[in-house]
Amino acid sequence: MEAISVVFENLPFLLMGALDTLKLTSFSVLIGLVLGTLIGMGRLSKIKVINVPSTVYVEFLRGTPLLVQISIVYFGLPQLGIQLQAYPAAIVALGLNSGAYIAEIVRAGIQSIPKGQYEAARSLGLTHWQTMRYIILPQAFKNILPALGNEFITLTKDSSLASVIGVTELMRRGQFVITRTFQTFSIYFGIALIYFLMTFTISRLVRYVEKRMAVA
Amino acid sequence: MSKILEVKNLHKSFGNLRVLNGLNLEVGQGETIVIIGPSGGGKSTFLRCINHLEEYQKGEIIFLGEKIDKHHSNLNEIRTKIGMVFQHFNLFPHMSVLENLILAPVKVKKISKEEAIEKAKAMLKKVGLLEKIDAYPDNLSGGQKQRVAIARALMMEPVLMLFDEPTSALDPELVGEVLEVMKDLAKSGMTMIVVTHEMGFAKEVADRIIFIDKGVVVEEGTPDEIMKNPKHERTRNFLRHIL
Numbered sequence: 213m214e215a216i217s218v219v220f221e222n223l224p225f226l227l228m229g230a231l232d233t234l235k236l237t238s239f240s241v242l243i244g245l246v247l248g249t250l251i252g253m254g255r256l257s258k259i260k261v262i263n264v265p266s267t268v269y270v271e272f273l274r275g276t277p278l279l280v281q282i283s284i285v286y287f288g289l290p291q292l293g294i295q296l297q298a299y300p301a302a303i304v305a306l307g308l309n310s311g312a313y314i315a316e317i318v319r320a321g322i323q324s325i326p327k328g329q330y331e332a333a334r335s336l337g338l339t340h341w342q343t344m345r346y347i348i349l350p351q352a353f354k355n356i357l358p359a360l361g362n363e364f365i366t367l368t369k370d371s372s373l374a375s376v377i378g379v380t381e382l383m384r385r386g387q388f389v390i391t392r393t394f395q396t397f398s399i400y401f402g403i404a405l406i407y408f409l410m411t412f413t414i415s416r417l418v419r420y421v422e423k424r425m426a427v428a
Numbered sequence: 429m430s431k432i433l434e435v436k437n438l439h440k441s442f443g444n445l446r447v448l449n450g451l452n453l454e455v456g457q458g459e460t461i462v463i464i465g466p467s468g469g470g471k472s473t474f475l476r477c478i479n480h481l482e483e484y485q486k487g488e489i490i491f492l493g494e495k496i497d498k499h500h501s502n503l504n505e506i507r508t509k510i511g512m513v514f515q516h517f518n519l520f521p522h523m524s525v526l527e528n529l530i531l532a533p534v535k536v537k538k539i540s541k542e543e544a545i546e547k548a549k550a551m552l553k554k555v556g557l558l559e560k561i562d563a564y565p566d567n568l569s570g571g572q573k574q575r576v577a578i579a580r581a582l583m584m585e586p587v588l589m590l591f592d593e594p595t596s597a598l599d600p601e602l603v604g605e606v607l608e609v610m611k612d613l614a615k616s617g618m619t620m621i622v623v624t625h626e627m628g629f630a631k632e633v634a635d636r637i638i639f640i641d642k643g644v645v646v647e648e649g650t651p652d653e654i655m656k657n658p659k660h661e662r663t664r665n666f667l668r669h670i671l
Contacts, residue, residue: 326516326518328514328516328518329518329520331481331514331518332512332514332518332519332520332577333520333532334481334504334507335479335481335507335510335511335512335581336507336508336531336532336536336580336581336584337504337505337507337508337532337536337537337584338504338531338532338535338536339504342535342536346531346535347520350522351520351521351522354522
């Protein structure tokens with residue numbers, strides 16, 4: 213019984229961490245979306261100086277561990293004279309990382325739109341950018357919404373890695389409680405439940421938006 | 429009759445595949461040209477070169493006295509003067525009929541939204557679809573989609589209209605309504621190049637029929653000349669197959 217009550221006693225403290233997790237994730241997804249959209253389009257560019265760096269970016273960030281990336285940003289950059297606090301460092305690392313994954317999602321989304329859409333828009337005199345903005349990306353976004361939802365969920369979970377650089381998100385706060393109470397199982401399990409509640413809510417939200425957009 | 433378009437010695441290949449092999453054509457103001465020919469003969473590619481959806485390797489395309497090639501400084505502006513209608517309509521499915529029509533006038537020509545809407549209504553009336561102004565493309569029949577696509581192209585007030593097999597994706601009973609709109613357009617004096625095998629349409633409105641095969645103009649003439657008295661064996665063979 214004590215094992216369960218320990219979770220409830222510390223619930224407000226843990227929920228504060230959950231809020232930080234959500235904030236951290238949301239900011240990172242925002243960065244990831246902007247970055248991913250640009251790089252995703254860059255991957256499809258015929259211009260080499262745009263295409264090659266985009267590809268290198270995606271391959272490198274997908275091919276290296278997030279934990280290492282976080283460490284580079286927080287512990288490594290100060291040696292180059294760029295000093296970031298733990299929280300912004302985590303946002304930067306997570307944002308850069310999700311940018312790579314979202315870039316691939318966006319690329320697939322753009323490629324899912326029939327070529328005729330692009331041609332029709334260009335034949336009306338729209339520029340490449342106008343065509344992307346008004347014709348291709350809005351349609352692509354609808355198609356990739358489920359994949360973006362997945363990425364949001366993955367990032368929510370991965371944000372727990374920010375605990376290693378001292379960001380007081382959910383995981384970190386759980387560890388604080390454990391060092392005080394030694395209730396490893398119930399606290400970790402409690403944290404798992406809170407993560408699950410967050411990801412489950414996100415997945416429901418995404419599905420709701422998906423349905424709304426399918427009607428429109 | 430002033431010249432709208434002049435194509436000289438046009439060559440185009442996709443990799444090793446040579447599609448256009450020195451194609452020549454002149455189109456005068458108000459002319460309706462119908463292009464026929466076997467599939468794979470270069471008809472569509474030729475149309476797509478005119479508004480530079482495809483690049484070409486050799487030759488010249490001169491539209492209103494300006495050379496259209498990849499070095500042209502403002503292809504987007506040229507494209508606003510050349511309307512194109514596609515086989516598969518290519519309406520924007522995430523936009524209503526009205527939004528499809530006003531997007532380019534507002535974003536490219538920068539006319540006011542109110543003015544664009546008024547114009548869109550007039551244009552939809554012309555193609556008989558005013559009641560569909562708020563519909564989405566998915567809720568239109570093929571014939572209606574193509575008529576909207578024609579209206580969308582006309583919104584830019586083009587000087588030249590290109591039709592790339594506009595009725596070949598349609599159920600037979602829907603072909604007529606699209607051809608009617610095109611006939612009206614031709615009779616109103618629009619300069620048109622139409623790739624189609626609708627010989628009835630060609631007979632009624634074409635000033636000239638062009639037979640293209642293997643990337644060159646094999647034969648050209650009035651509908652009467654081509655349909656009753658084709659000079660070339662290839663033209664005769666082709667006509668036998670489609671008539």
